[in-house]
């Protein structure tokens with residue numbers, strides 16, 4: 001039962017990551033659309049700029065939890081590679097607990113910040129004042145992203161396999177490597 | 189010993205890099221206050237980039253730092269009435285005399301939790317610069333057909349009212365964009381254009397100038413109320429004194445800059461109907477102000493009085 | 501507390517957290533939170549102080565993260581991923597290999613040439629190292645190449661990726677340092693070509709002196725006419741994407757930051773040509789009918805891959821950009837500059853100090869974080885020195901040196917990030933020491949180039965200022 005819930009939850013995070021991936025492609029389209037129309041002197045939506053710039057926040061916080069779950073962020077396995085299995089297991093769980101704690105604090109206080117701004121009629125993005133974008137729009141990704149990351153870090157403290165694998169190098173590049181190798185096998 | 193205990197320390201942040209005149213003026217004023225305020229009040233200026241520029245005014249409002257010298261445009265979406273300062277034609281002394289600064293201060297206290305101490309660094313004005321000579325229509329106004337103009341929150345409403353096609357580009361990208369013709373026009377303050385080297389491409393200027401630069405001095409309201417009367421007097425009187433001094437400095441630079449631009453080959457073109465041009469500049473900003481106040485369901489009764497004080 | 505204690509404490513705790521294995525972005529965030537607590541928390545209660553510090557960091561992060569200057573990162577990544585997943589990259593590698601004929605150590609040259617082309621297109625050292633390591637090292641090992649001849653050139657090509665335009669990092673550096681991006685991009689061309697020549701010479705010398713490092717073996721002779729055909733059909737179109745991007749900048753269609761998006765578009769168009777239009781004319785019905793299947797899978801994988809690496813970069817950017825705010829707020833940045841400039845050293849010594857700092861930082865930071873941390877400090881300091889070439893040329897010159905320094909630091913034993921990536925992609929049994937040894941001669945070339953540029957600044961400044 002717990003396994004099913006966990007699998008489903010993993011899929012939810014993958015969907016969020018998928019949205020982030022699509023957003024990247026939309027940024028490409030938005031840039032080409034705006035610059036081509038500008039070049040030919042045709043009117044275009046001025047909202048492309050905030051769409052692109054806000055995109056980085058949304059992409060980060062939508063996709064980051066999935067990356068935590070799949071050992072995708074950059075962390076250096078130097079000490080953890082030198083330790084024995086038992087030592088690494090304990091250290092990894094301590095790190096994940098502390099990381100989860102940091103995310104919890106951020107999730108809580110940015111959530112309060114979001115609530116405060118949601119009620120404030122005068123809290124706007126002042127840099128882009130011409131677009132009338134309320135500040136809560138850019139605040140919302142923070143509590144969501146940190147809350148989801150918190151769940152994933154705490155999950156690693158109780159999983160049978162800890163986050164750190166002890167394989168020297170950088171975890172994120174291992175995924176890239178495995179993906180690349182799989183792709184190469186498939187194309188052969 | 190007793191005096192040292194009574195000395196209040198205030199922290200301050202500023203938005204622009206140290207080489208800009210606005211920062212120099214700001215720091216000169218801090219120095220003057222610190223000299224007069226020995227044993228009473230001292231200002232500690234935090235280094236550049238401690239807090240990002242558009243996040244500084246909110247940080248003062250929240251009390252994370254005490255003081256800030258900052259353009260009103262950097263938080264004018266929250267207090268729409270601040271456009272009265274940006275679009276002012278009055279001198280700072282006139283605006284103070286007519287009670288305009290007082291009204292601005294009251295709005296700051298009521299809606300933002302800060303006290304507005306004064307309008308320093310007035311006197312530098314804005315104008316439109318172009319790569320190609322401007323064309324003028326039969327209505328006596330510039331005709332921006334086919335011109336790609338860079339947008340800016342301060343005068344964006346004015347440019348739109350002039351039916352210009354505007355493009356949003358960050359200031360750091362404008363140089364490259366002008367060089368390659370991505371945009372071919374931009375408005376900017378008179379003094380400061382050469383610092384950005386945009387005059388390398390923008391060789392034609394449209395006059396008359398409009399609006400005014402502004403740097404306001406704001407202090408967290410709770411902190412202000414906690415200061416001794418003596419400390420309040422020192423800070424307030426020095427700010428007012430420097431309103432005049434800084435205006436003198438900027439007006440001098442403004443005039444020198446025009447001479448330097450002309451010497452560098454910049455061509456100046458007079459708008460055939462300057463009165464209408466300036467009228468649109470102000471009306472477009474006040475229209476936007478009224479719209480924003482209504483959207484926030486706030487009273488607009490005081491706007492006429494505000495306009496009278498700042499448009500003398 | 502004295503500024504140097506603050507600086508050591510902040511940097512020390514981040515390094516410690518990274519060393520024990522805390523995710524890099526989170527190590528920054530944790531230390532930032534504690535530092536901000538002391539900077540902005542003045543409200544008495546613990547809760548209010550924490551709220552104020554997280555609130556201020558959130559505000560700063562919003563300002564740091566929503567800037568257009570970040571655009572080149574996801575766009576160049578997307579371009580590289582598309583190039584790889586549509587099969588165009590492999591096609592180009594095969595073509596270059598065929599062009600080489602029977603030259604000794606030709607697979608090493610293929611690595612340099614193909615790696616340069618790919619790294620140049622993608623602009624991502626990490627991505628191209630992972631790709632080339634997977635693609636080339638097993639094959640070369642099988643044919644009896646020594647590891648130094650396969651791993652070395654791959655690690656070396658990353659430096660070319662940053663120098664030869666379009667380069668995402670050059671655009672970012674130009675943006676952060678507020679210098680002329682067009683000139684900086686052009687400034688990298690001559691040094692890039694010199695570096696590529698040095699790599700070629702290095703391979704040639706070693707293969708001549710010790711033929712056992714790259715055994716010669718027979719392959720079928722390919723006539724020159726068909727080689728020429730391959731060159732025009734499989735190499736020229738790929739490289740022309742680069743020229744298209746540069747032309748778009750020159751003609752004012754796109755700003756340098758925007759141009760990367762057109763690179764992705766260029767690859768999409770190429771894949772339509774190679775996977776749909778050409779097979780259609782050739783009457784290959786099943787390739788044509790299969791096109792949408794193949795293309796949509798490639799597109800989805802590219803978006804996913806570009807998104808994934810973008811998020812990794814954004815997470816580090818999130819933490820490290822906040823760190824530069826906190827460092828400024830604590831007064832440590834200003835004091836550090838004052839301290840460094842208080843020594844009465846010559847410009848060259850200062851350059852050497854900065855080079856050393858970059859090498860040191862590159863051991864545990866990515867290039868983006870390094871730039872964010874050092875550009876606001878280094879460029880103002882360098883502006884205070886006069887190297888006798890005029891301020892306009894000097895910033896371009898210094899920026900080119902900085903790009904090279906960052907790339908060298910990325911590959912410097914024993915901690916260069918790329919070395920770990922290489923360890924990950926190499927066949928089992930490859931020792932870390934082997935990788936380090938293979939890297940050293942190629943890093944030597946890059947360091948030699950830096951020395952050349954210092955002695956003859958014209959290498960970097962001649963081409964960009966030729967019009968003036």
Ligand code: NA
Nearest residue numbers: 620661666667
């Ligand atoms: Na490149």
Ligand code: NA
Nearest residue numbers: 625655658659
């Ligand atoms: Na490299």
